Amino acid sequence: MFGRKKDEPQSPVNVQPVEQSSESADGRKTGPTPKRSAQQANRQRPLVPTDRKAAKEAERQQRIEAQNRLRIANETGDERYLMPRDKGEQKRYTRNFIDSRWMFGEFMMFIILAFLVISLVFQSNLQIQVFVQLALWVVIALIILEAIVTSILLKRRLVAKFGHMERGVRMYAAMRGMQFRKLRLPKPQVARGAKVD
Incomplete structure (x- = not known):
């Protein structure tokens, strides 16, 4: 009833293939956006590699290289390869402090x-047992008191140097302070008694 008449010739639709978009050096678009099917085809990778032995060996080499980078970073304090929990200016200052x-x-x-x-x-x-329990509670109280005082001093230093204190730095400092110095990672980069500023 509505629409075109049966005797009207249908006009063929010309579909031109869309070329891959190319970007200029500064990242601006210089061509048309490719179709989704073309983008998905470019991203497709085989689920199972054809040479499993070579893929496994390459994965093992990558894992060894990442472990070596992390080990060297823990020894030298290189920010690029440290774990995310240890990265940042405030974390480095906290470690040195x-x-x-x-x-x-x-x-x-x-x-x-x-x-x-x-x-x-x-x-x-029984007397020695009671003494040991009391002494243990005194040690725990001293450690908690030391952590509180250290966090207050650290906050003053961080606010004076950076203008604010990042979230999680207090706990980071407390946990590092309860680790034996030789076992701390990343390894200490300053000597005891050194001025940190």
Whole structure:
């Protein structure tokens, strides 16, 4: 009823293939956008590589190179290859601030181990057991107090240097302060007592 008449000739639609878009050096578009099917065809990769042995060896080499880069970065403090939790100016300053100080918390594991040995040796003596438990609570309280004081001092330094303190830096400093200096990663880059500014 509506629409074109049956005797009207249908005009053929000319479909031109769209060429791949090329970009100039500054990233501006210089050609038409390619069709979705062409883009998907360009991105397609085989799910299973044809040479599995070579693919496995290449993956192993990539993993070894990444581990070597991370190991060297942990030894030298190279920001490019550090783990995301260790990257950033404030994290580096926090590491140097903690590593330049004598921290009571870094000896926590040795103190707890000593208390454990004493309590096992003198487990029949009730007075020594009570003394060990009280001394352990005193050590934990001192470590918490030290972490609070250190975080307050660190916040003042960071606000003075960077204008603000990033989220998570306090916990980062507390956890690093409770690690034994020789076992810290990334490794300390400053000596004890050095000025960090």
